[in-house]
Amino acid sequence: MTEQNPSDQGISPQDQRDQRGQQGRHDQQDQHALAALEQRFARTIAADHRIEPRDWMPDAYRRTLIRQIAQHAHSEIIGMQPEGNWISRAPSLRRKAILLAKVQDEAGHGLYLYAATETLGADRADLTRKLIEGRQRYSSIFNYPTLTFADVGVIGWLVDGAAICNQVPLCRTSYGPYARAMIRICKEESFHQRQGYELLLTMMSGTEQQRRMVQEATDRWWWPALMMFGPPDADSPNTAQSMAWRIKRDTNDELRQKFVDMTVPQAEKLGVTLPDPELRWNPERGHYDFGTPDWAEFKQVLAGNGPCNAQRLAHRRRAHEDGAWVREAASAYAAKQAARAAARAQTPAAAREQRERAGVA
Numbered sequence: 001m002t003e004q005n006p007s008d009q010g011i012s013p014q015d016q017r018d019q020r021g022q023q024g025r026h027d028q029q030d031q032h033a034l035a036a037l038e039q040r041f042a043r044t045i046a047a048d049h050r051i052e053p054r055d056w057m058p059d060a061y062r063r064t065l066i067r068q069i070a071q072h073a074h075s076e077i078i079g080m081q082p083e084g085n086w087i088s089r090a091p092s093l094r095r096k097a098i099l100l101a102k103v104q105d106e107a108g109h110g111l112y113l114y115a116a117t118e119t120l121g122a123d124r125a126d127l128t129r130k131l132i133e134g135r136q137r138y139s140s141i142f143n144y145p146t147l148t149f150a151d152v153g154v155i156g157w158l159v160d161g162a163a164i165c166n167q168v169p170l171c172r173t174s175y176g177p178y179a180r181a182m183i184r185i186c187k188e189e190s191f192h193q194r195q196g197y198e199l200l201l202t203m204m205s206g207t208e209q210q211r212r213m214v215q216e217a218t219d220r221w222w223w224p225a226l227m228m229f230g231p232p233d234a235d236s237p238n239t240a241q242s243m244a245w246r247i248k249r250d251t252n253d254e255l256r257q258k259f260v261d262m263t264v265p266q267a268e269k270l271g272v273t274l275p276d277p278e279l280r281w282n283p284e285r286g287h288y289d290f291g292t293p294d295w296a297e298f299k300q301v302l303a304g305n306g307p308c309n310a311q312r313l314a315h316r317r318r319a320h321e322d323g324a325w326v327r328e329a330a331s332a333y334a335a336k337q338a339a340r341a342a343a344r345a346q347t348p349a350a351a352r353e354q355r356e357r358a359g360v361a
């Protein structure tokens with residue numbers, strides 16, 4: 001059906017003017033209501049209170065959060081692969097149990113985070129589709145290979161260590177469900193960091209060959225770990241808005257510095273050398289100075305050309321396809337349960353019970 005012009009319906013010019021006036025008043029009322037909502041949102045952010053799923057929020061805030069939390073969730077899930085590679089080859093039962101627990105934790109982190117995106121109206125199946133089609137990103141770090149068992153230790157130490165630096169401030173992020181998920185995730189990340197460091201301490205007190213393995217793994221992971229904080233602040237156009245919304249609490253460079261300051265004494269205690277000739281304590285700044293990561297490599301990895309990008313995505317895609325029967329079975333079971341519940345509600349006894357509960361018997 002096509003819409004009719006009011007003049008076609010024989011409405012007088014005066015009536016048309018009245019209608020336009022009314023419309024204008026409605027627009028004005030809408031604008032006032034919107035301004036009030038925006039002010040309330042700004043006040044909540046300024047007071048450092050949390051925005052909750054039922055609260056009004058600007059569309060751009062919602063979109064930014066969905067993108068960031070989805071990217072975070074994808075990273076947890078893809079991040080299971082590099083270490084999962086070593087579960088079947090862990091050198092002892094103890095190491096295997098630790099590694100299994102850690103990789104399972106990462107799956108849990110992914111699930112909390114997908115659940116957080118759902119409170120914003122996102123659809124998990126849609127996000128998974130975007131990941132496996134390469135339309136949404138995950139952390140660049142998981143596109144590097146794990147070549148020896150020392151990599152398991154170095155990932156725990158450096159990668160989970162960097163993740164902690166990134167994630168602790170997110171426990172105070174402005175969106176409630178994200179902040180609460182991060183509190184639990186950070187507790188588990190701290191176990192991940194410790195198990196990695198403990199493994200490395202053990203290897204460093206082992207044979208010469210084990211010490212060499214630790215050093216070699218450190219050499220390979222150090223720079224990619226520094227890249228985990230994202231590009232330098234000057235090349236990070238979204239940072240200012242995310243900081244204003246208090247989604248982000250520190251800039252990429254601030255977090256990177258914090259990580260370096262935290263890690264250098266740990267490397268010294270461990271007895272490994274960090275592969276950066278420019279790394280030295282700067283007494284004036286009260287921080288370590290350090291060299292510049294290879295940002296061209298970072299861009300290449302983000303563009304899909306890292307050493308393991310294709311392998312990681314292909315593996316994730318295969319796991320998703322292989323899991324189709326589980327999703328179908330779970331949906332069929334849920335539908336059956338719902339149908340049974342509905343049928344039970346229709347029996348005379350259930351109907352009577354319902355009436356009694358409602359006080360209308």
Ligand SMILES: [Fe+2]
Nearest residue numbers: 076105106109
């Ligand atoms: Fe995690």
Ligand SMILES: [Fe+2]
Nearest residue numbers: 106160189192
């Ligand atoms: Fe972790």
